[in-house]
Amino acid sequence: GLFGVPELSCPEGFQEAQDKALQESEQLVQKACTTPPGAETVMIFDQLSDALCRVADLADFVKIAHPDFAFREAAEEACRNIGTMVEKLNTDVDLCQSLRRLLTDEVVMNSLDPETRRVAELFMFDFEISGIHLDEEKRKKAVNLNVRILDLCNEFLTGTHLPNKIDKHVLPEHIRYNFTAEGNYLQVAGLHADCPDDLVREAAYKIFLYPDAGQLSCLEELLTSRNSLAQLVGYETFAHRALQGTMAKNPETVTQFLEKLSDQLSERTRKDFEVMTNMKMKLNPQNSKLMPWDHPYYSGVLRAERYNIDPGLYCPFFSLGACMEGLNSLFSQLLGISLYAEETQSGEVWSEDVRKLAVVHETEGLLGYIYCDFFQRPDKPHQDCHFTVRGGRLRENGEYQLPVVVLMLSLPHSTRGAPTLLSPGMMENLFHEMGHAMHSMLGRTRYQHVTGTRCATDFAEVPSILMEYFANDYRVVNQFARHYKTGQPLPKNMVSRLCESKKVCAAADMQLQVFYAALDQIYHGKHPLKKSTTEILKETQERVYGLPYVPNTAWQLRFSHLVGYGAKYYSYLMSRAVASMVWKQCFAQNPFDRAMGERYRREMLAHGGGKEPILMVEGMLQKSPSVEDFVDALVSDLDHDFETYIMDS
Numbered sequence: 185g186l187f188g189v190p191e192l193s194c195p196e197g198f199q200e201a202q203d204k205a206l207q208e209s210e211q212l213v214q215k216a217c218t219t220p221p222g223a224e225t226v227m228i229f230d231q232l233s234d235a236l237c238r239v240a241d242l243a244d245f246v247k248i249a250h251p252d253f254a255f256r257e258a259a260e261e262a263c264r265n266i267g268t269m270v271e272k273l274n275t276d277v278d279l280c281q282s283l284r285r286l287l288t289d290e291v292v293m294n295s296l297d298p299e300t301r302r303v304a305e306l307f308m309f310d311f312e313i314s315g316i317h318l319d320e321e322k323r324k325k326a327v328n329l330n331v332r333i334l335d336l337c338n339e340f341l342t343g344t345h346l347p348n349k350i351d352k353h354v355l356p357e358h359i360r361y362n363f364t365a366e367g368n369y370l371q372v373a374g375l376h377a378d379c380p381d382d383l384v385r386e387a388a389y390k391i392f393l394y395p396d397a398g399q400l401s402c403l404e405e406l407l408t409s410r411n412s413l414a415q416l417v418g419y420e421t422f423a424h425r426a427l428q429g430t431m432a433k434n435p436e437t438v439t440q441f442l443e444k445l446s447d448q449l450s451e452r453t454r455k456d457f458e459v460m461t462n463m464k465m466k467l468n469p470q471n472s473k474l475m476p477w478d479h480p481y482y483s484g485v486l487r488a489e490r491y492n493i494d495p496g497l498y499c500p501f502f503s504l505g506a507c508m509e510g511l512n513s514l515f516s517q518l519l520g521i522s523l524y525a526e527e528t529q530s531g532e533v534w535s536e537d538v539r540k541l542a543v544v545h546e547t548e549g550l551l552g553y554i555y556c557d558f559f560q561r562p563d564k565p566h567q568d569c570h571f572t573v574r575g576g577r578l579r580e581n582g583e584y585q586l587p588v589v590v591l592m593l594s595l596p597h598s599t600r601g602a603p604t605l606l607s608p609g610m611m612e613n614l615f616h617e618m619g620h621a622m623h624s625m626l627g628r629t630r631y632q633h634v635t636g637t638r639c640a641t642d643f644a645e646v647p648s649i650l651m652e653y654f655a656n657d658y659r660v661v662n663q664f665a666r667h668y669k670t671g672q673p674l675p676k677n678m679v680s681r682l683c684e685s686k687k688v689c690a691a692a693d694m695q696l697q698v699f700y701a702a703l704d705q706i707y708h709g710k711h712p713l714k715k716s717t718t719e720i721l722k723e724t725q726e727r728v729y730g731l732p733y734v735p736n737t738a739w740q741l742r743f744s745h746l747v748g749y750g751a752k753y754y755s756y757l758m759s760r761a762v763a764s765m766v767w768k769q770c771f772a773q774n775p776f777d778r779a780m781g782e783r784y785r786r787e788m789l790a791h792g793g794g795k796e797p798i799l800m801v802e803g804m805l806q807k808s809p810s811v812e813d814f815v816d817a818l819v820s821d822l823d824h825d826f827e828t829y830i831m832d833s
Contacts, residue, residue, distance in 0.1 A: 185531055186255075187242060187555070187573055187588060193531050195258035201239050202262045206269055208235045217278050221286035223296055226304050226631070229283065230577065232273070233307075234585075234632040238574055240266040245571040245590055250534045251563060267334075274314035275327055283308055299794040303631045306793075309428065315417050322416060329413040336406040337747045343399040344744040347373035350391050359384050377480040382468055389477040395718065395738035403717060403741060410750060411711040423708040426751035430640040431758060431797040437811065438705055438754050444815045445757070446698050446728055452691035452822060453730060459486060460689065476731045479696065483689035491685035498682070499605040501665040501674040504558070504595065507611055510664025511618055514654060518781030519626070520546040523554070535561060537597075543625045551625045552576065552587035558595045559604070568593050568613045570620035570637070570648075577632035587636055589624045591617045603668055608682055612655045619651035620644075626785055627792030639793030641752045643800070645759035646766070647789060653767040656683050660775050680825065690822050694757070699729035701754040703740065708751035761814035762801055764821055769805055 191197035191204070212232040219225055239262055246259035273279060286292060287308060293301060311317075315326025349369040352360055362384045363370040376388040410422040419425040423435040432438045457474055460482040465472035467485075474482075487493065508523070515521040524542045533540070533555065541554045555573075569592050576587035593614060598604045606614065623644075624636035637644050654660045658679045665674035703724050707713070713720060721740050722733035740746075745753050766788075770780045787803035802808050 186246065186534060188529065188532055189242070192242075195252070195254040198239075198243065198255075198258040198262040202265055205235045205239045205266065209269065209273070213273065213276065213279055216282045219282070221282075221289050221292050223300055225282060225286045226296075226300050226307075227580070229307050230303065230631040230633050231580075234575065234577060236266050236270060237632065240270075241571070241575070242573050245573055246534070248565055249557065249590075249592060251561060252534075255534070271314070271327065271330060274310055275316060275323060277316065280308075280311045280316045283311070299630060299634070299791075302794055302796075303633055306429070306633060312417055313413075313425070315413075317418075318416070326413060326416055329409055329416070333406065333409050333413065336402055336409060340399065340402050340406055341744055341747050343396065343402060344742050346396075347371040348391050348394055348396075355387055356383070359387060362388075375477065375480075377477070378484065379481070382464075382471065382478070385477040385481060386475070389475075390734065390737060393734075393737035393739050393742060395736070395741060399741045400717070400738065403746070406746075407707055407713070407717070408711065410708065421709050421711070423705060423751040426708065429796075430752070430755075431642040431762075431801070432754070433798075435705060435709060435751070438701075441758065441811050441814060442698050442702050442705070442728075442754060444811060445818060446695065446702075448815055448819045449691050449695050449698065452819075453695040456483075456689045456692035457730065460692070463489075474731060476725075476734060479689075479692060479731065483692065487685045487688045490688055491681045493608075493682055493685045495607040495609070498608050498674070498678065500602075500667050500669065502606040502608070502611045503602075503668045504598075504604040504606060506664045506666055506668070507606060507614055510660070511615065513663050514660060514776070515622065517776040518778060519622075519785055520778075521551070521622075521625075522546070526553070535559075537561075543621075550586065551628070552589070554621050554625075555588070555590045557590055558593045559597055560594045564594065565592075566594050568617055570617050570624070572624060572636060572638070575632040575635040575638065576624075576628055577635060578630045584628065585632070587624050587627075589621050589636075591621055593617065605668070612652050615651040615655035616648045619648035623647040623789055623792075626789040628790065629792040629794045631794065634791075634793035636792050639791075640797045641749065642755035642758045643762075643793075643797035645756055646762045646801075649760050649763035650766055650771075653763065653771070654775055656686075657775050684824060687822055687824055694818065694822070695729060697757055699725060700743070700745075701757060702728050703743075704746065704749070704751060704753040707740075707746070757818065758814060761817045762809075764817040765809060765813065766804055768817070 185192035185197065189197075189201065191201045209232055212228055212235065216225060216228045216232065219228060243259040243262040243266070247256050247263060250256050250259065283304065286304060296304070314330060315323045318326060347364075349366065349371055352365065352368055352370045355363075355370065359381060360370060362376060362379065362381075363372055365371075372388055372391040374388065375392055376384055379385050379388070407422075414420075414422040414425040417425070421435065423438075427434055427438065432441065460478065461472060461474045463482050463486055464474060464478060512523045515523070522544050524544060526540045526542045528538075528540050535557065537559045539556045539558070541556060543551045543554060545551055571590040571592070572587070573590055574585070574588040577585045579585050593610070595604050595606065595610060620637055627634075627636035627639075629635045656679075658676050661679050662673060662676070665679075666672065667674075703721060706720055706724060707717065715723070717740050718738050721738065725731070725733045749755065766784070770784065771777065774780075784804065788800045791800055798808075
């Protein structure tokens with residue numbers, strides 16, 4: 185069966201696995217309600233969470249990645265049913281009462297260790313979000329809002345990807361071939377950001393971002409419903425609710441972080457826009473005003489012109505085998521961990537090119553399994569991501585339940601003459617996703633509810649982004665980058681130039697991220713919103729980003745991150761700031777320092793989400809970072825490395 189789960193040898197098995205989980209959870213609910221308050225209460229809650237997550241997490245992955253439609257459909261159904269059960273449990277007054285008895289018993293609470301206390305509080309937080317503390321009528325309202333929000337999220341997400349159609353006669357004949365024809369219409373399914381023709385990019389931008397009335401009302405209702413739910417359960421705004429337990433803690437800190445970062449970037453961004461404008465003037469003298477559809481394209485042109493980074497020159501040095509060896513060697517030196525390929529049983533994997541790796545520590549033994557689903561196939565989503573399939577936890581019998589994760593990439597298959605070769609971007613993504621996997625393997629918590637990457641969103645990306653710093657360091661790359669034919673190492677100046685090329689227009693790129701994060705905060709801030717979502721977009725874009733708003737466009741209707749990262753889009757920037765500080769302070773001097781590797785494991789990876797994120801950062805940096813420190817870390821990454829700069833000049 186899939187992942188070694190015997191029931192899942194066929195799609196119908198999902199029904200069986202789900203029924204078993206629901207049955208087990210009913211018994212655990214009864215047990216929780218009759219157990220006197222103590223550490224065992226938290227243990228039972230965690231078993232309950234585990235019973236449901238073992239099916240839901242696995243189904244979450246299968247429903248998007250399995251090549252067989254019947255499996256995808258069965259997994260989708262299981263997700264829905266488990267989701268309904270979770271909603272029911274989150275509004276079960278008796279179950280909540282058993283946890284409240286524990287939380288209000290001061291003597292018992294003081295006898296618990298910090299991790300157990302935190303997990304108990306996190307479970308209570310889930311109850312309160314569902315309005316458990318409200319009267320019957322309001323509780324019903326909270327349940328209905330939760331259901332409605334879930335539907336609106338799915339509807340909005342679908343709408344973000346739908347193409348827009350336009351009568352083909354509206355567009356000049358010479359650019360029509362760039363779009364898919366459908367009778368008399370052309371379909372515009374994206375921004376065509378890399379197209380060298382300014383007119384194609386402009387047309388794609390104006391057509392793809394043309395507002396759709398249905399999508400607009402869906403977004404408005406989603407934001408209003410989120411706000412209503414947050415206020416109903418006792419928060420000032422949805423952002424206040426979403427940021428509880430994060431590194432930032434509250435929207436005020438996020439706003440302060442974004443404003444200070446924006447101030448520090450403004451001069452550099454202005455210079456970046458100036459350089460792009462000059463480049464546009466050179467290539468297109470009639471129309472040299474820089475527009476939003478120009479930024480991604482011209483920053484790419486400048487990068488290519490200054491550093492001539494042809495991915496084709498790098499690929500031969502980054503065969504998949506060499507990259508995996510590089511990761512293995514790095515983990516072994518830093519953490520005493522090795523990756524071993526393992527045979528899979530019949531029916532254990534969903535595609536024959538999926539590889540299973542055992543993660544083994546030199547003294548602690550087997551830590552868990554990583555399934556590598558690395559290659560392109562039809563119907564497979566084109567996203568690089570990490571899925572927890574089973575969380576680690578300490579079982580009742582004293583054994584540790586080993587974590588199981590999947591890493592999904594979209595790499596090309598090997599050909600007869602060459603192995604799978606990765607572009608520099610793909611290599612960096614592989615390192616990034618492996619950072620998540622190591623977090624899952626080493627976040628060996630007692631409780632499944634806070635294992636591995638089950639932590640605050642603004643902390644979750646730290647381990648993965650930190651791995652990008654390793655991937656861009658010549659000392660690390662030099663250990664594995666060898667030409668697959670000749671065995672020669674990748675020259676040092678090629679690595680330096682690759683790193684420097686990433687700094688071209690990087691301030692403007694970061695400013696764009698600040699704009700998205702600021703927009704997300706306003707949308708999830710005080711309601712009713714002062715203006716329409718489009719007017720807010722226009723105002724924020726001109727104030728924070730600097731390139732003009734284009735009339736009759738509504739970029740926010742394509743902002744799919746509003747679903748999964750509502751009020752938390754800033755997380756990526758904050759995680760990068762922390763990763764940058766950890767790199768500079770702990771690894772830049774020696775990326776293979778075992779003592780630092782052990783400190784990193786002990787202070788940052790080992791706790792999963794079982795400890796407050798800012799305390800983990802303080803433990804690693806041995807100081808308490810301020811908002812200014814975060815901003816400085818991000819901005820100093822934009823400075824050119826003097827040595828390379830002089831060499832290339």
